[in-house]
Amino acid sequence: MDFNDPRMILTIAxxxxxxxxxxxxxxxxxxxxxARKALLLGLRSALLLMLLVAVLNPVRERVQQMPHEPLMxxxxxxxxxMTKLPLDGRSRYAEALAALEGGAAVPDGAWVERxxxxxxxxxxxxxPSSPQPSAGSDLQxxxxxxxxxxxxxxxxxxxxxxxxxxxTHRPLARVAAGLAAYxxxxxxLGVGSxxxxxxxxxxxxxGPETVVEGERFELRALVRAAGLADEPIALxxxxxxxxxxxxxxxxxxxxxxxxxxxxxxxxxxxxxxLEARGGAAEATAANNRRSIVVRVEPAEARIxxxxxxxxxxxAFLRRLMLQIDDLDVTILLRKQEPAEFWRDxxxxxxASLAQVVGELSRYRAVxxxxxxxxxxxxxTSRLADYVTGGGALAMLGxxxxxxxxxxxxxxxxxxxxxxxxxxxxxxxDPLPVRLSDGGELSRALLDSGIADWERLPLLxxxxxxxxxxxxxxxxxxxxxxxxxxxxxxxxxxxxxGRTLAVTVDDTWRWRQSPxxxxxxxxxxxxxxxxxxxxxxxxxxxxxxxxELGRDxxxxxxxxxxxVHVTDEEMRPVAGASVRxxxxxxxxxxxxxxxxxxxxxxxxxxxxxxxxxxxxxxAVAERGGEALGEDRRAVEVxxxxxxxxxxxxxxxxxxxxxxxxxxxxxxxxxxxxxxILKLEPETERRTVRLQPARTWWFFALILLIAAADWLLxxxxxxx
Amino acid sequence: xTRNSPARQESENTPMxxxxxxxxxxxxxLAAAVSADAEELIGRLEYSGGGDWYANPTSLPNLLEFAGxxxxxxxxxxxxxxxxxxxxxxxxxxxxxxxxxxISFSAEEARNLREYLLGGxxxxxxxxxxxxxxxxxxxxxxxxxxxxxxxxxxHPIYHCFFDxxxxxxxxxxxxxxxxxxxxxxxxxxxxxxxxHNTDLGDGxxxxxxHDNPEKVxxxxxxMGTNLLVYALSR
Numbered sequence: 018m019d020f021n022d023p024r025m026i027l028t029i030a031x032x033x034x035x036x037x038x039x040x041x042x043x044x045x046x047x048x049x050x051x052a053r054k055a056l057l058l059g060l061r062s063a064l065l066l067m068l069l070v071a072v073l074n075p076v077r078e079r080v081q082q083m084p085h086e087p088l089m090x091x092x093x094x095x096x097x098x099m100t101k102l103p104l105d106g107r108s109r110y111a112e113a114l115a116a117l118e119g120g121a122a123v124p125d126g127a128w129v130e131r132x133x134x135x136x137x138x139x140x141x142x143x144x145p146s147s148p149q150p151s152a153g154s155d156l157q158x159x160x161x162x163x164x165x166x167x168x169x170x171x172x173x174x175x176x177x178x179x180x181x182x183x184x185t186h187r188p189l190a191r192v193a194a195g196l197a198a199y200x201x202x203x204x205x206l207g208v209g210s211x212x213x214x215x216x217x218x219x220x221x222x223x224g225p226e227t228v229v230e231g232e233r234f235e236l237r238a239l240v241r242a243a244g245l246a247d248e249p250i251a252l253x254x255x256x257x258x259x260x261x262x263x264x265x266x267x268x269x270x271x272x273x274x275x276x277x278x279x280x281x282x283x284x285x286x287x288x289x290x291l292e293a294r295g296g297a298a299e300a301t302a303a304n305n306r307r308s309i310v311v312r313v314e315p316a317e318a319r320i321x322x323x324x325x326x327x328x329x330x331x332a333f334l335r336r337l338m339l340q341i342d343d344l345d346v347t348i349l350l351r352k353q354e355p356a357e358f359w360r361d362x363x364x365x366x367x368a369s370l371a372q373v374v375g376e377l378s379r380y381r382a383v384x385x386x387x388x389x390x391x392x393x394x395x396x397t398s399r400l401a402d403y404v405t406g407g408g409a410l411a412m413l414g415x416x417x418x419x420x421x422x423x424x425x426x427x428x429x430x431x432x433x434x435x436x437x438x439x440x441x442x443x444x445x446d447p448l449p450v451r452l453s454d455g456g457e458l459s460r461a462l463l464d465s466g467i468a469d470w471e472r473l474p475l476l477x478x479x480x481x482x483x484x485x486x487x488x489x490x491x492x493x494x495x496x497x498x499x500x501x502x503x504x505x506x507x508x509x510x511x512x513x514g515r516t517l518a519v520t521v522d523d524t525w526r527w528r529q530s531p532x533x534x535x536x537x538x539x540x541x542x543x544x545x546x547x548x549x550x551x552x553x554x555x556x557x558x559x560x561x562x563x564e565l566g567r568d569x570x571x572x573x574x575x576x577x578x579x580v581h582v583t584d585e586e587m588r589p590v591a592g593a594s595v596r597x598x599x600x601x602x603x604x605x606x607x608x609x610x611x612x613x614x615x616x617x618x619x620x621x622x623x624x625x626x627x628x629x630x631x632x633x634x635a636v637a638e639r640g641g642e643a644l645g646e647d648r649r650a651v652e653v654x655x656x657x658x659x660x661x662x663x664x665x666x667x668x669x670x671x672x673x674x675x676x677x678x679x680x681x682x683x684x685x686x687x688x689x690x691x692i693l694k695l696e697p698e699t700e701r702r703t704v705r706l707q708p709a710r711t712w713w714f715f716a717l718i719l720l721i722a723a724a725d726w727l728l729x730x731x732x733x734x735x
Numbered sequence: 736x737t738r739n740s741p742a743r744q745e746s747e748n749t750p751m752x753x754x755x756x757x758x759x760x761x762x763x764x765l766a767a768a769v770s771a772d773a774e775e776l777i778g779r780l781e782y783s784g785g786g787d788w789y790a791n792p793t794s795l796p797n798l799l800e801f802a803g804x805x806x807x808x809x810x811x812x813x814x815x816x817x818x819x820x821x822x823x824x825x826x827x828x829x830x831x832x833x834x835x836x837x838i839s840f841s842a843e844e845a846r847n848l849r850e851y852l853l854g855g856x857x858x859x860x861x862x863x864x865x866x867x868x869x870x871x872x873x874x875x876x877x878x879x880x881x882x883x884x885x886x887x888x889x890h891p892i893y894h895c896f897f898d899x900x901x902x903x904x905x906x907x908x909x910x911x912x913x914x915x916x917x918x919x920x921x922x923x924x925x926x927x928x929x930x931h932n933t934d935l936g937d938g939x940x941x942x943x944x945h946d947n948p949e950k951v952x953x954x955x956x957x958m959g960t961n962l963l964v965y966a967l968s969r
Contacts (some may be wrong), residue, residue: 326807327967329775329828333855335968336924350968352896354807361968365895416809529854531822 028073035065049734057734060725067718070709077706087173087695089127090163090201093117093144094179094208096135096154098662102180102214102300109209109664113178114144116686122176122206124690126697130172134159134179152573153184156668157192164199173695174202174678180209181665189668193675202678204693206686209664213271215244216661217295218304220272224289228281230316236309238275240293243661246271251294256287284315285378288650303655307569310650315345318553321373321380322348324361325387325417333525334386335361337545344553347380349373356392371396377403382552387415387522389422390429401428405512405646409552415522416443419480434489434509435482435518447475448498448521450505456490458508458547465543471496473540474532479503480520488642493544506544508551513560513645517548560584561645563597563635571656572603572628580610580619580635582644589617593639597621601631601653610635625653774809775967778817778824780832780858784839784873789816790863791833794939801939801956802963806896810963819844824851829966833861833936837869845876852877852919852926857966860929861936864909870929874919883917883929892916892925896964897957904954906947907934924969928962935959 020026042061046054099110116122123129132138135151138159156179164175183192196203217240224236242250247268254262254277266273281287290308322338324331327350338346339362349370350361360368374396377383383400390397404410412418412433420441424430430437449471453459462470470493479500485491486509493506507518527533527541562581570576578597582590595610603626610619625631631651637644666682673680679692708714777799782788795814803810814831817824820843824830830851832838840848852858860870874883886892886902893899893916903914914933918925937945938955947955 326809327964328809329855329967332828332966332968336855336922352806352964359895365891525855526826529825529851529856531825533825533854 024073028069031069031072035062035069038065046734049732053728053732053734057725057728060721060728064718064721064725067714067721071714071718074707074709077708079704079706081702081704083700083702084697085170085700086126086128087698088168088170089123089129089693089695090132090172090175091117091123091129092132092134092138092160092163092175092177092179094135094154094156094177095133095148095151096179096182096184097150097152098154098182098664099180099208100148100150102209102662109180110148111146112683113206113208114146116206116683117144117178119686122178122686122689124693124695127173127693127695128170132163134163134177136184138162154182155185156181156183156672157185157187157195160196160203160672161199164196164201164203170698172201173698174204174693175676176204176206176689176693177669177672178206178208178683179669180662181205181207181668182209182662183665183668189671190675192668193671196672197675197677199676201676203672203676204678204689205669205673205680206683206689207664207666207669207680208683211664211666213244213663214300214661215296215298216300216304217242217245217250217293218661219291219293219307222289222291222307222309224309224311227312227314229314230281230284232281232316234279234281234311236277236279236289236291236311238277238291238307240266240273240275242266242271242273242295243663245295245299248296253292253294255290255292261289281311281313283376283379284313284319285376287311287313300661304661306652306654308652315379315381317343317345318382319345319347319380320382320384320549320552321377322346322362322384322386323358323370323374323388323393324348324350325389325392325415325422326351328387328415328522329525330413330415330522331386333528333541334545337542338549341546341549344549347373351388351392374399377408380408382409382411384411384413384552385418385429386413387417387422389417390424390427392417397427397429401432404432404514404516406648407513409515409517409554411517411519411548411552413522414480414520418522419482419518419520421480432509432511432514432516433518434486434491434507434516435504435520436484436486438483441481441483443478444481444499444503445478446499447477448479448500449473449475449496450493450521451496453491453494456492456508458490458492458506458551461547461550462492462543465539465547467536467540467543469536470540473537474526474530476521476526477523478521479505480522482518482520492547506548512643515551517551519548560590561595561635561637561647563633563647563649565633565649565651569652569654570625570631572626572653573624573656576623576625576631576651578610578621578623578633578635579613580621580637580647582617582619582637584644589615590637590639590644591616593617593619593637593644595619595621595635595637597623598634598636599623599631600634601625602627602629628653628655774811775828776826777811777814777963778827778830779814780830781816781818782832782834782838782840782844784837784869786834786836786838786866786869787863788832788834788838790835791936791940791944793941793944794833794936795831797941798939798956798959798963802960805960806964808963808967820847822847824848825854825856827851827856829963830856830858831861831936832858833863833866835863835865838866838873839869840873840876842876845873849877853921856926857962858927859962859966860927861934862929862931863934863936864907867931874927874929878919878927881919881921883919883927886916886918886925886928890916890918890925891969892918892928892961892965894961895968896961899958899961903930903933903935904938904951904958905933906938906951906955907945909934925965930958 100108131141136153136155220241221239225234228234249268250266252264253260262277288310293305346362348362349358351358358368358370360366420437425437425439452470485504489507489509491504491507495501495503509516527537560583564579580595582593584590598607608621610621613620631653634648636646670680799810888902903916905914915931917929919927935955938952
């Protein structure tokens with residue numbers, strides 16, 4: 018006996034109180050007859066006992082056997098391959114629904130819950146005749162969603178009616194093993210034909226990323242002719258709107274390789290589009306095209322020289338340019354204001370500035386020699402982009418250069434190594450020059466063996482500039498005159514390219530003047546060969562590379578963009594800020610790329626909701642400093658859905674086998690009910706009995722109390 | 736450093752002070768922006784030998800004015816006389832020689848001329864009538880290893896600005912016959928152009944001097960412009 022238990026204390030107290038109450042009652046009934054006294058005391062004893070039981074509320078547990086109907090889950094696949102295929106005739110879904118409505122597949126006496134499955138699962142009261150197709154199908158995810166739900170009754174079985182096609186392309190074994198973990202047998206009815214859906218596609222088109230002008234290279238394609246192995250396939254390779262190659266792949270194999278030999282054309286980016294022409298019977302033509310971009314680099318160094326006017330400085334420099342081996346110079350010489358340009362690298366002839374500048378990618382460097390910004394109006398942004406993208410640009414001095422030429426505030430001015438302001442004019446004060454210390458340009462001039470630059474014939478003046486950019490290198494500077502200390506030759510890296518500034522326009526005096534001599538002529542040669550060498554040096558490998566893996570994607574498909582960022586020594590750069598600007602249909606405007614585990618690799622996912630061209634520009638910065646950029650354009654095509662998916666009974670067989678179910682083709686659906694034969698289930702349940710909390714218990718208390726009260730009134734006792 | 740009193744600040748903001756400050760700024764800006772854009776030097780060769788090197792005095796100023804109007808060449812208003820042996824010769828972008836009679840170069844002058852021309856200079860010799868014989872002799876002093884060659888009509892000197900499909904225009908009749916354009920060519924560049932039997936300089940002269948028809952004058956000035964464009968671009 019546990020006297021620490023409050024119930025025990027309560028029981029003893031109640032018993033004592035009841036005994037006292039009975040004793041007092043017996044005293045009040047002392048004048049009653051013995052029979053009446055016994056009856057009333059008996060009633061009161063019973064009443065007190067029941068009140069005591071009501072207060073103590075004793076509990077009793079008992080095990081019961083509960084029979085019920087077996088629960089069966091019926092899942093009908095409503096993915097696109099079920100609802101849209103075959104292209105002619107009744108869909109797989111409609112066939113499955115007809116079999117279900119016949120009732121042969123589901124055994125009698127089962128409690129059925131119905132689900133439509135695709136990428137997920139949704140419960141329905143009845144299967145609709147025309148369901149809204151899901152975006153795709155993921156059998157493992159969809160079945161898991163309905164099998165893992167906790168229920169009062171554990172499902173006895175799941176019946177899946179599907180074609181087994183699955184967007185995820187997970188291995189069969191993995192899907193089946195994943196579903197087996199729920200320990201619910203999945204019975205499968207397979208619908209649809211496993212014969213390939215007739216369709217021509219181009220799974221792959223590969224080629225070199227970069228080739229040199231004139232180089233021969235190959236584009237290799239793999240063409241797939243599912244269900245059309247006995248049909249020939251016509252291929253057409255286009256560049257722009259022009260067909261450059263065609264081929265015919267004879268009937269035979271399902272997968273047929275094709276190779277196109279090409280010769281790299283003009284420098285720049287070339288986009289090749291391969292198109293396969295299938296028959297009218299194919300499921301979709303949306304996967305019949307694939308494109309690739311091949312970048313063509315110039316075979317020899319090309320310079321575009323834009324000269325503001327015939328002048329002595331130009332005449333001397335032109336001769337030098339044309340003498341340099343392996344240098345191809347295109348010269349546009351303005352001979353009349355405002356913009357009458359002539360080609361002057363060969364036979365003189367009038368030329369279009371816009372046309373030549375429109376082909377900037379052909380050139381490794383552009384020289385703006387004493388040409389004002391107004392003459393290039395509308396082209397200055399492209400020139401700045403050209404430098405950012407890896408080109409070299411030099412501005413040479415004169416009355417139409419730098420601030421005097423109206424370049425202040427232009428995109429080009431922002432790329433130059435010197436600061437250009439609108440108030441900068443020309444300083445007409447003879448000046449000597451001197452070599453500055455440090456930097457690649459200075460070292461190159463020093464290596465030329467020229468000493469005593471101050472001893473060279475004086476130059477007559479120079480362009481005033483407002484200073485030097487912080488990241489620029491000054492190789493020569495004015496050693497006297499009004500512009501003492503000002504940069505004469507400066508260089509700078511800008512984006513993936515580089516710029517040079519030469520702020521004087523009469524270095525010809527070192528070549529030919531009354532005081533010119535062998536030393537000054539050698540210095541002139543050293544200066545300009547250094548400048549040209551710097552301009553035509555091979556492009557620095559891009560520090561920012563945007564990699565997409567391929568260049569054709571389906572609308573809605575995630576495009577994984579990896580951005581590789583390296584420094585000038587090609588070492589990976591950590592801690593960069595990388596963003597991808599997007600221009601195209603239905604896409605975000607900009608996404609940030611996150612650092613990955615691989616140092617220097619940043620990743621972002623881009624989606625395009627609609628078909629069309631998607632242009633991506635990856636920009637990397639660190640600490641406010643531009644590290645570079647890279648651009649890619651990809652083609653977004655209409656989603657193919659599952660239009661090319663043949664039925665995969667092997668998937669259903671694997672699921673059935675691993676989960677303990679059975680697989681049958683839909684034609685044998687009437688056998689499924691026999692196979693299932695779900696027996697009624699009984700469940701052992703433990704029942705807790707609490708008589709003191711039942712209605713009849715309280716009714717009995719009231720009845721005894723009422724009888725006691727009536728008898729006492731009738732007999733007129735206590 | 737001292738702090739300005741309000742009174743001092745007020746006195747510095749008077750209109751006179753403002754005007755003075757503006758004038759100083761403008762003067763400084765002008766001083767800084769003085770054109771350093773040196774015009775190209777155009778010379779007249781002051782040779783010896785007895786020929787009238789100073790002939791056709793209005794020719795070069797007229798040519799410079801015409802060429803300046805029709806092209807963007809940065810040209811002076813007048814030429815500068817220069818002797819063939821002068822070191823200053825090397826500063827000239829274009830040197831013109833003309834006259835009647837004899838032309839003669841000393842050995843030093845010939846050496847200096849050769850150095851000038853091979854170093855990047857340009858000499859135009861225009862036979863004003865009677866210069867041909869002596870010039871052809873003297874040119875051998877300058878270029879003993881080279882020959883005057885007649886330029887084909889397709890040469891850039893006839894097409895580099897104005898188009899002369901038939902070569903040199905005929906300006907003035909002396910002995911009849913077609914005009915001839917001859918040259919000393921060095922590394923593909925004409926360093927000396929000799930215009931014979933045309934008298935371009937007559938055509939450049941002012942209208943009242945020779946009373947040439949305007950069309951003929953225009954042809955001469957256009958050909959002269961081509962020579963200047965060529966000299967300053969090749």
